[in-house]
Amino acid sequence: MTPSGRVAAAIALLVELEAQCFAPDARRRPADAVASDFFRARRFIGGGDRRAVSELGWGVVRQRLRLDWHIARIGLVPTPRLLVIAYLLLVERRPRQEAEALFDDTHFGPAALDAVERRAAAALAGRALVDPAMPEGPRLNLPDWVLPGFATRFGARLAEEAAALEGEAPLDLRANLLKTDLAAAAVALAAEGIEAQATPFSPWGLRLPSRRPVTGAKAYRDGLVEVQDEGSQLIALLADARPGMRVADYCAGAAGKTLAMAATMGNRGKITACDTSAVRLEGAGKRLRRAGVDNAERHLLEPGDRWAKRRGGTFDRVLVDAPCTGTGTWRRNPDARLRTRIEDLQELTAVQHDILRRAAELVRPGGRLIYATCSLLPQENEEQMARFLALDARFAPVPFDRLWPALRPGVPAPCEGPWLALSPAAQGTDGFFCAVLERAS
Structure with missing residues (x-):
C-alpha cells in the first residue's frame, strides 16, 4: 500500500x-x-x-x-x-x-x-x-468522570499514574506448575528465541522485554506457559488455594485465575469455574485441557439456577473476580476510556455488591472470600469492601500485610495497607485491587 x-x-x-x-x-x-x-x-x-x-x-x-x-x-x-x-x-x-x-x-x-x-x-x-x-481531563488523557475517583486513589501522584496508563503494557506469562517450573519455562521459551525475565512479585511470572506473538510458540501450545498479567497472578496467589480444597471461581470468564489456582492445588481437590456466559466457559474448557487441569469443572450460572443454594457454605475459597470498569487495563484497552461512562460505573457497583452477597453464601465457616477487580476506582474497591463488611458481620478482613510474608517470605511486598492495590506506575502491572475476607468459624 x-x-x-x-x-x-x-x-x-x-x-x-x-x-x-x-x-x-x-x-x-x-x-x-x-x-x-x-x-x-x-x-x-x-x-x-x-x-x-x-x-x-x-x-x-x-x-x-x-x-x-x-x-x-x-x-x-x-x-x-x-x-x-x-x-x-x-x-x-x-x-x-x-x-x-x-x-x-x-x-x-x-x-x-x-x-x-x-x-x-x-x-x-x-x-x-x-x-x-x-482542562485536567484531556491534559491527563482521562475522561472527566474518573477524575474524582483517581484523585482520591492517587492524590499527588495522579499525573504520574495517568501518564503510565498511556504507556505500552508488558507481556507477562505464568509458568504452569502442573507441567513445569519457572526456570524450565524460561529455558523452553529461550530455545524458541523468546527471552523472558522473572517478574518481581509473582513466583510464577515471566516478563518479555517487548510484545511477542507467543501463542504460536511450542511452550505455549504445550501448556507450559499462559498469558497472564503479573497483577492477575498475584490475585491467584492471595487466594491461597491448596491441595484438597474446594474452590469456586465465581466470575471465571476465560478461566485465567482458575488455571493458576488449579496449579497451586496440584490438581488435587475440586475447583468450579462459574460464569454467566456459555461462550466464555467454552473457551475456558480449551485452556484447561491445554494446561493439563483435571480437578476443575465448569458451571453456567443461569436465572433460577439452584446450584449455589445447594452448595451454600461448602467452599474453602470463593474468588469473585468481579465485572468492573476495567480502568486498570486502559494501557491494553485504550478504547475503553472512550466507551465506558459514569452510568457504567453506577451499574457495575450495584452488580458487584449483588455478586458479593451471593458468592458469600458459598463460603464455609472458616473459609475465605476473595474479591478482586481490574479497576483503579475506590467506588469499585475500598468503598465496595466497606459497604459489604458493614452489612455482613460474618466476614472480617485478612490484612494484606499479614498475608504477604507467609506467601512470599523474603520478597518485599508490592504495596502497603490492608488490601492489594496495584497500578502501572507503582508496580508495573495492570491496575488491580484484591481483598481477602475470612468467614467466622
Missing part, C-alpha cells in the same frame, strides 16, 4: 470504530473485535501495511480525548478525517504540507482536503499536543 492508501484504510477503520464503539447510539463493542472484523474483510492488506494502519488507527484512539479538544477549540466537530489530520500534525509532528499531501485523491488514497479541512490543518499545525489551556 502507498502511504496515502494506509491513511485511507486508517480512516475507514476509524469510521467503523465510531459507528460500533464510540457513537452515543453505538453497540459499544470492544474495539479489538471491530478491528479484527475490519481486517478479516480486507485480507488484501498485508502484514506490514496492517501494522501501519493499526498503529495510525489505534494512535488516534489513544489520543482521542486530546484530539477532540483541539478540534473543538477551532470550532469543528471531530470526524475520522479530521482526527487523522490532527494526529499527523500534533502527535507525529509532521509538517503541514506533508500531512496534507497524504490526502492525494488517488484511487486508493483519501479524497483531497476540502476548504474546511485545510483551514483546520492550518490552525492545528505547530501546536503542542498537550496544551497549557487544556
Whole structure:
C-alpha cells in the first residue's frame, strides 16, 4: 500500500470504530473485535501495511480525548478525517504540507482536503499536543468522570499514574506448575528465541522485554506457559488455594485465575469455574485441557439456577473476580476510556455488591472470600469492601500485610495497607485491587 492508501484504510477503520464503539447510539463493542472484523474483510492488506494502519488507527484512539479538544477549540466537530489530520500534525509532528499531501485523491488514497479541512490543518499545525489551556481531563488523557475517583486513589501522584496508563503494557506469562517450573519455562521459551525475565512479585511470572506473538510458540501450545498479567497472578496467589480444597471461581470468564489456582492445588481437590456466559466457559474448557487441569469443572450460572443454594457454605475459597470498569487495563484497552461512562460505573457497583452477597453464601465457616477487580476506582474497591463488611458481620478482613510474608517470605511486598492495590506506575502491572475476607468459624 502507498502511504496515502494506509491513511485511507486508517480512516475507514476509524469510521467503523465510531459507528460500533464510540457513537452515543453505538453497540459499544470492544474495539479489538471491530478491528479484527475490519481486517478479516480486507485480507488484501498485508502484514506490514496492517501494522501501519493499526498503529495510525489505534494512535488516534489513544489520543482521542486530546484530539477532540483541539478540534473543538477551532470550532469543528471531530470526524475520522479530521482526527487523522490532527494526529499527523500534533502527535507525529509532521509538517503541514506533508500531512496534507497524504490526502492525494488517488484511487486508493483519501479524497483531497476540502476548504474546511485545510483551514483546520492550518490552525492545528505547530501546536503542542498537550496544551497549557487544556482542562485536567484531556491534559491527563482521562475522561472527566474518573477524575474524582483517581484523585482520591492517587492524590499527588495522579499525573504520574495517568501518564503510565498511556504507556505500552508488558507481556507477562505464568509458568504452569502442573507441567513445569519457572526456570524450565524460561529455558523452553529461550530455545524458541523468546527471552523472558522473572517478574518481581509473582513466583510464577515471566516478563518479555517487548510484545511477542507467543501463542504460536511450542511452550505455549504445550501448556507450559499462559498469558497472564503479573497483577492477575498475584490475585491467584492471595487466594491461597491448596491441595484438597474446594474452590469456586465465581466470575471465571476465560478461566485465567482458575488455571493458576488449579496449579497451586496440584490438581488435587475440586475447583468450579462459574460464569454467566456459555461462550466464555467454552473457551475456558480449551485452556484447561491445554494446561493439563483435571480437578476443575465448569458451571453456567443461569436465572433460577439452584446450584449455589445447594452448595451454600461448602467452599474453602470463593474468588469473585468481579465485572468492573476495567480502568486498570486502559494501557491494553485504550478504547475503553472512550466507551465506558459514569452510568457504567453506577451499574457495575450495584452488580458487584449483588455478586458479593451471593458468592458469600458459598463460603464455609472458616473459609475465605476473595474479591478482586481490574479497576483503579475506590467506588469499585475500598468503598465496595466497606459497604459489604458493614452489612455482613460474618466476614472480617485478612490484612494484606499479614498475608504477604507467609506467601512470599523474603520478597518485599508490592504495596502497603490492608488490601492489594496495584497500578502501572507503582508496580508495573495492570491496575488491580484484591481483598481477602475470612468467614467466622
